[in-house]
Amino acid sequence: MADTAPANATATPTDTPEQAKFRAHCQQWLATNHPGQPTVKLPQGALELSDPAALAWLQAWQKSAYDAGLIGCDYSKETGGGGLTNCQAIANHEMLRAKTPYLPNIIGLGMAAPTVYFHAQDEVKQALLPKLLSGEEIWCQGFSEPGAGSDLANQQTFAEKKGDSWVINGHKVWTSLAHFASWMILLCRTDKNDKYNGLSYFVVPIKAALGKGVTVRPLIKLTGETGFNEVIFEDLIIEDKYRLDEVGAGWKVAMTTLAHERGAGMLTTPSAGGLVTEEEKGTAVNSAAALIQLAKDSYRDGKTSADDPVIRDAIMQMIIRQEGFRQNQRRIGAKALNDHPMRLPLQFKLVATEIGQDIAQLAYEIEGIGSSLNVTDANAPGGGQWPLAYMNSFGITIAAGANEVQRNILGERVLNMPKSK
Amino acid sequence: MAQATNFGFGEDEAMLRDSAIKFFDDNCSPDKLHGLVAADSDVNRSNECHWQQSLWQQIGELGWTAACIPEAAGGMGMPLVAAVALAEEAGKAAFPSPLISTFNASFVLTAAATDNANKTLAEIATGRAASLAITNEKGSWEGSDTDVEFIDGKLSGTAYFVQDARKSEILVVAAKSAAGVGLYVVNADSTGITIEADSIIDLTRDQAHITFDKVSATEVAAAGDGDSAINQAMPSILCITAADMVGTGEWLLQTTVDYASTRIQFDRPLAFFQAVKHPLVNVMLAIDAAKSLTYNAACAISQEPENGEKLARMAKSAASDMAVFSSSRAIQFHGGIGFTWECFVHLFFKRQMHNQVLYGDAKYQRAKLADLLMGKAA
Numbered sequence: 001m002a003d004t005a006p007a008n009a010t011a012t013p014t015d016t017p018e019q020a021k022f023r024a025h026c027q028q029w030l031a032t033n034h035p036g037q038p039t040v041k042l043p044q045g046a047l048e049l050s051d052p053a054a055l056a057w058l059q060a061w062q063k064s065a066y067d068a069g070l071i072g073c074d075y076s077k078e079t080g081g082g083g084l085t086n087c088q089a090i091a092n093h094e095m096l097r098a099k100t101p102y103l104p105n106i107i108g109l110g111m112a113a114p115t116v117y118f119h120a121q122d123e124v125k126q127a128l129l130p131k132l133l134s135g136e137e138i139w140c141q142g143f144s145e146p147g148a149g150s151d152l153a154n155q156q157t158f159a160e161k162k163g164d165s166w167v168i169n170g171h172k173v174w175t176s177l178a179h180f181a182s183w184m185i186l187l188c189r190t191d192k193n194d195k196y197n198g199l200s201y202f203v204v205p206i207k208a209a210l211g212k213g214v215t216v217r218p219l220i221k222l223t224g225e226t227g228f229n230e231v232i233f234e235d236l237i238i239e240d241k242y243r244l245d246e247v248g249a250g251w252k253v254a255m256t257t258l259a260h261e262r263g264a265g266m267l268t269t270p271s272a273g274g275l276v277t278e279e280e281k282g283t284a285v286n287s288a289a290a291l292i293q294l295a296k297d298s299y300r301d302g303k304t305s306a307d308d309p310v311i312r313d314a315i316m317q318m319i320i321r322q323e324g325f326r327q328n329q330r331r332i333g334a335k336a337l338n339d340h341p342m343r344l345p346l347q348f349k350l351v352a353t354e355i356g357q358d359i360a361q362l363a364y365e366i367e368g369i370g371s372s373l374n375v376t377d378a379n380a381p382g383g384g385q386w387p388l389a390y391m392n393s394f395g396i397t398i399a400a401g402a403n404e405v406q407r408n409i410l411g412e413r414v415l416n417m418p419k420s421k
Numbered sequence: 422m423a424q425a426t427n428f429g430f431g432e433d434e435a436m437l438r439d440s441a442i443k444f445f446d447d448n449c450s451p452d453k454l455h456g457l458v459a460a461d462s463d464v465n466r467s468n469e470c471h472w473q474q475s476l477w478q479q480i481g482e483l484g485w486t487a488a489c490i491p492e493a494a495g496g497m498g499m500p501l502v503a504a505v506a507l508a509e510e511a512g513k514a515a516f517p518s519p520l521i522s523t524f525n526a527s528f529v530l531t532a533a534a535t536d537n538a539n540k541t542l543a544e545i546a547t548g549r550a551a552s553l554a555i556t557n558e559k560g561s562w563e564g565s566d567t568d569v570e571f572i573d574g575k576l577s578g579t580a581y582f583v584q585d586a587r588k589s590e591i592l593v594v595a596a597k598s599a600a601g602v603g604l605y606v607v608n609a610d611s612t613g614i615t616i617e618a619d620s621i622i623d624l625t626r627d628q629a630h631i632t633f634d635k636v637s638a639t640e641v642a643a644a645g646d647g648d649s650a651i652n653q654a655m656p657s658i659l660c661i662t663a664a665d666m667v668g669t670g671e672w673l674l675q676t677t678v679d680y681a682s683t684r685i686q687f688d689r690p691l692a693f694f695q696a697v698k699h700p701l702v703n704v705m706l707a708i709d710a711a712k713s714l715t716y717n718a719a720c721a722i723s724q725e726p727e728n729g730e731k732l733a734r735m736a737k738s739a740a741s742d743m744a745v746f747s748s749s750r751a752i753q754f755h756g757g758i759g760f761t762w763e764c765f766v767h768l769f770f771k772r773q774m775h776n777q778v779l780y781g782d783a784k785y786q787r788a789k790l791a792d793l794l795m796g797k798a799a
Binding site: 308 | 426427428434435438674682689692693695699701702706711712714717732738739790791794798
């Protein structure tokens with residue numbers, strides 16, 4: 001909520017001198033270089049991108065923020081980063097405050113970059129990370145397969161060593177942004193006799209291999225949008241230098257990816273505002289505070305939703321949950337108030353996605369029967385964004401390890417309960 | 422004004438908290454507690470107040486009651502998060518003591534900010550136990566609602582739902598006269614005071630209604646100033662109550678996780694089954710949100726008081742719902758054992774039941790919060 005204590009406020013007293021200087025730079029740059037309202041229609045998030053013009057507009061924004069040093073701040077200079085320490089969170093916070101658009105290379109920044117950074121050869125890092133951070137090259141993630149969803153280690157895509165190269169065959173699915181991606185992070189099998197130690201991890205130049213061993217086919221989501229795909233590998237040959245870490249160490253490398261995907265990694269993921277519409281208008285999906293204005297502007301059973309005590313209570317519940325989540329992120333930094341170092345970080349994905357889903361479902365109720373109108377209907381309240389957000393919310397409660405898997409992880413790794421398998 | 426990123430919980434606060442952890446480890450294990458407060462399971466047992474006064478004296482010597490009292494009034498002037506941490510640990514031990522009631526009385530006296538209030542605070546800082554007698558028969562949490570009157574310099578009437586009344590030496594009483602509600606301090610053993618203990622569910626506390634019959638008292642807030650002092654202190658009171666629930670909830674979580682990890686049924690530990698494992702993870706999520714909201718609110722009360730009330734109501738709401746959830750799951754997952762008197766869980770379950778409704782349950786807090794954030798409903 002804009003009007004309650006932010007986790008990090010403008011002149012944070014605990015900024016190091018380097019951080020304080022960097023924060024001032026971010027504020028100064030954003031004051032004159034905000035890209036303004038988009039000139040093309042943007043979807044609700046980067047994972048829904050399907051229009052090349054929308055992608056190009058967002059790539060230009062990511063490139064300008066990268067050139068100004070707001071993206072990749074904590075990566076080394078040799079890999080195209082800023083060479084700073086703990087400054088990405090500051091850039092993120094300033095971009096959030098400035099309500100900048102979201103960044104299009106979301107999988108590259110959130111998952112591929114830290115994995116490449118921690119596990120690739122220097123030559124590969126230096127070649128790939130600058131264009132990843134700038135957004136010039138989009139990345140996708142080849143983890144899920146038809147038979148490997150929650151049971152991620154059940155990989156069947158196979159990489160066979162032939163001379164100095166690898167030959168890849170298999171079938172990846174639910175692959176967001178593959179239709180735009182130059183590169184894929186790929187988890188696959190190199191040994192059929194060992195479930196976990198038989199996995200290896202590669203970076204794959206998929207765009208360069210389209211039609212030459214790689215086929216990308218769009219999948220249509222339940223919303224009717226595209227954005228994710230299936231990817232078929234047929235005798236794709238790649239160089240050994242694109243292997244990350246040792247043969248057989250794929251599961252370990254995948255843990256680096258997943259830790260960052262779930263918000264529990266070593267490096268802070270660059271993220272910009274994403275508030276394409278404003279909280280005050282009641283249309284900022286993913287914001288509980290926006291529900292207040294929405295309820296004042298909406299009718300439910302013929303009456304103003306904001307006057308219904310049941311709706312008021314439900315809105316307060318959501319605001320409290322979202323503020324609790326934000327304060328959890330702040331508490332991670334207060335070591336004396338954490339008994340177990342992974343207890344809060346491992347909750348991030350689970351809690352964030354369920355709050356987002358429940359906010360959208362409550363907005364759906366607040367809008368009453370008007371919620372029945374699709375984004376394609378001119379009379380849809382708020383352009384139909386809330387019902388769309390609700391439908392899309394299942395993407396992230398399922399992806400990155402379904403939330404049921406997240407609960408197993410928390411129960412087993414934080415609370416030390418016996419494994420459920 | 423910006424809040425400190427560490428909630429203002431620094432080295433001094435951590436040291437104080439660590440001393441509390443050791444104190445409760447040494448003195449208040451669950452089996453000792455059960456022996457103290459639950460030795461008699463007879464439903465018609467006498468309504469005695471079970472607690473260890475010697476431990477309370479040690480607490481006074483450790484300086485806990487002085488921690489958050491302003492230095493000008495003889496205290497240590499620590500931020501509210503220090504008391505929150507102590508209340509959290511007291512909750513984890515379900516500790517029978519007037520610690521919470523004394524904190525809450527000191528918040529009201531600090532808000533009153535008169536010379537007489539400071540004199541009482543100085544006494545509390547030395548370890549004297551206190552409690553608030555500010556609630557009416559209908560259980561209103563509004564500072565302006567009291568059934569006690571102040572007439573011709575004397576208190577008359579009855580205060581209800583007074584926490585840890587029989588453990589407290591000092592009472593801070595809200596009483597009304599023609600000029601409005603004032604606050605008055607009396608010694609609990611003064612002539613004209615009758616303390617009638619309530620028979621309550623929570624075995625780790627006591628509660629009473631207290632009747633005043635023309636009792637002389639010292640004015641600590643003038644008539645007309647008392648309700649605003651209570652309202653000003655209420656966010657701190659809510660934080661302390663929420664902190665107690667967070668600590669109690671953590672004990673319930675860890676104890677239930679331990680039990681579910683060792684109790685075998687169908688050849689497996691209970692916690693192998695996701696029907697048990699996942700709700701326990703949900704309890705952890707609820708505790709963590711309530712804890713972060715509680716430290717956030719306590720920090721705001723010290724560093725940006727204009728946001729104190731709404732953040733404290735968020736904390737108490739989250740903590741009250743968590744109290745129900747953590748305690749209900751603890752009983753349920755302890756199975757038939759959990760439903761017995763001999764199992765320690767009921768002590769913590771009942772403490773959560775008490776905490777849930779004390780100073781307003783979750784729905785009450787959210788109704789107040791909605792008025793603050795949305796304006797009143799038409």
